[in-house]
Amino acid sequence: MAAPSQPQKSTYDVIVIGAGIQGSFTACHLAQRHKDTLLLEQFHLPHSRGSSHGHSRIIRSAYPQEYYSRMMPECFRLWQQLEAETGTTLYRQTGLVLLGPPGEPELEACRRSLGVDEVLDAAALAQRFPGFRLPAGQVAVLDSTAGVLFADRALRAVQEVFRRHGGTLRDGEKVLRIEPGATVTVTTTAGVYKTPRLIITAGAWTGAFVEQLGLHLPLQPLRIDVCYWREKQPGSARLGSVSPCFLTLGLSQAPHGIYGLPSIEYPGLMKVCHHHGSPIDPEKRDQIPSSAPGPDIAVLSSFISSYLPGLETQPAVREACLYTNTPDEDFILDRHPKFSNIVIGAGFSGHGFKLAPVVGKLLCQLSLGEEPSYNMAHFAITRFPGVLGAAQ
Numbered sequence: 249m250a251a252p253s254q255p256q257k258s259t260y261d262v263i264v265i266g267a268g269i270q271g272s273f274t275a276c277h278l279a280q281r282h283k284d285t286l287l288l289e290q291f292h293l294p295h296s297r298g299s300s301h302g303h304s305r306i307i308r309s310a311y312p313q314e315y316y317s318r319m320m321p322e323c324f325r326l327w328q329q330l331e332a333e334t335g336t337t338l339y340r341q342t343g344l345v346l347l348g349p350p351g352e353p354e355l356e357a358c359r360r361s362l363g364v365d366e367v368l369d370a371a372a373l374a375q376r377f378p379g380f381r382l383p384a385g386q387v388a389v390l391d392s393t394a395g396v397l398f399a400d401r402a403l404r405a406v407q408e409v410f411r412r413h414g415g416t417l418r419d420g421e422k423v424l425r426i427e428p429g430a431t432v433t434v435t436t437t438a439g440v441y442k443t444p445r446l447i448i449t450a451g452a453w454t455g456a457f458v459e460q461l462g463l464h465l466p467l468q469p470l471r472i473d474v475c476y477w478r479e480k481q482p483g484s485a486r487l488g489s490v491s492p493c494f495l496t497l498g499l500s501q502a503p504h505g506i507y508g509l510p511s512i513e514y515p516g517l518m519k520v521c522h523h524h525g526s527p528i529d530p531e532k533r534d535q536i537p538s539s540a541p542g543p544d545i546a547v548l549s550s551f552i553s554s555y556l557p558g559l560e561t562q563p564a565v566r567e568a569c570l571y572t573n574t575p576d577e578d579f580i581l582d583r584h585p586k587f588s589n590i591v592i593g594a595g596f597s598g599h600g601f602k603l604a605p606v607v608g609k610l611l612c613q614l615s616l617g618e619e620p621s622y623n624m625a626h627f628a629i630t631r632f633p634g635v636l637g638a639a640q
């Protein structure tokens with residue numbers, strides 16, 4: 249005889265909306281702090297409809313902005329802790345070369361963030377990493393701490409630790425409505441929940457979602473072409489050989505930057521992408537035709553012929569991922585200006601994965617009314633004018 253079904257629990261200390269890397273780390277910190285936490289995800293997990301899927305992400309210490317580079321030692325430590333807690337390998341050190349014109353301000357700021365003096369010219373780079381050809385007027389700075397995070401595996405690991413600490417993760421359950429108040433009511437496709445504290449980490453869906461809370465955030469979802477390029481000589485860009493990650497700064501033909509990771513996802517294919525994409529509604533991401541090569545592919549092909557002559561100049565595989573950009577490409581990590589028990593983490597602008605352990609900690613601290621461990625000025629909602637619209 250089947251056991252009588254338990255009535256579904258409906259009250260939690262904290263509810264987190266969105267189980268991407270940011271929501272999952274946030275929920276994990278809360279559960280580790282013994283908060284009874286519900287993490288809600290609209291899609292069945294794992295899924296590839298948002299920003300946290302795929303095999304790999306870059307992690308690096310080098311950052312032009314010191315408010316991110318200052319967080320990196322703690323991020324590296326927390327990633328290591330997650331590896332130890334789950335017995336999985338989540339990080340592989342490969343190094344990263346930053347490429348740009350000598351004296352380029354962001355390149356210089358990265359060099360300062362690393363505390364290195366050395367700048368590699370074309371000959372020094374080619375000797376160290378034979379796959380790269382540095383055109384005249386370009387130099388390289390090496391971040392030897394950098395490497396690859398195994399993204400899908402990392403997401404699974406953090407969700408596993410969340411559950412281990414008593415957290416509840418409900419996937420395939422979309423949040424439809426939020427009613428703010430001292431107790432927030434959260435209505436989903438499957439039930440109604442109450443909580444004194446809500447955190448919204450809904451990725452590319454956040455902008456449209458928080459409109460119901462009278463908040464107009466300048467968040468622009470972008471569809472990114474994730475491209476993989478075949479090595480002419482198989483094995484030349486494989487992880488573990490001499491291939492590092494790379495990132496361009498101040499490149500006139502691609503001002504947003506181009507980046508790459510060694511061939512670890514698909515054998516013989518190196519991931520090289522444009523740090524930019526086309527505006528998109530996340531609900532309609534598959535409606536744009538994917539057959540014709542877009543402008544991003546042309547930029548990448550031309551870059552590859554000059555800098556990476558060991559790769560073929562047409563992508564062998566194209567996938568899609570979403571960025572959610574703010575106008576200044578800094579994150580939003582803040583309380584709702586009117587409803588202080590609702591916290592928002594969004595606008596990760598294509599560089600949030602590596603920072604998720606600290607982002608999660610900060611969102612947890614904000615939600616519990618604690619003093620955040622880092623200066624939050626750059627992440628404030630109120631840096632954007634008119635976010636509360638006419639109701640302000």
Ligand SMILES: Cc1cc2nc3c(=O)[nH]c(=O)nc-3n(C[C@H](O)[C@H](O)[C@H](O)COP(=O)(O)OP(=O)(O)OC[C@H]3O[C@@H](n4cnc5c(N)ncnc54)[C@H](O)[C@@H]3O)c2cc1C
Nearest residue numbers: 266268269270290298299300306423451569596600601602
């Ligand atoms: C191609 C690409 C390359 C990148 N490279 C790097 C890199 O090298 N290094 C780096 O640090 N970062 C990188 N990033 C950025 C990083 O991956 C993102 O910043 C990060 O994944 C954002 O996570 P998120 O949790 O905010 O969003 P998501 O992973 O999209 O999570 C949000 C979740 O909320 C859910 N959701 C939305 N609405 C609802 C609702 N109403 N109810 C329930 N659930 C809901 C969504 O389904 C989704 O699962 C890259 C991103 C892309 C796309």
Ligand SMILES: O=C(O)[C@@H]1CCCCN1
Nearest residue numbers: 306495507523598599600
């Ligand atoms: O966050 C990063 O390190 C990379 C840089 C290049 C674009 C994608 N994100």
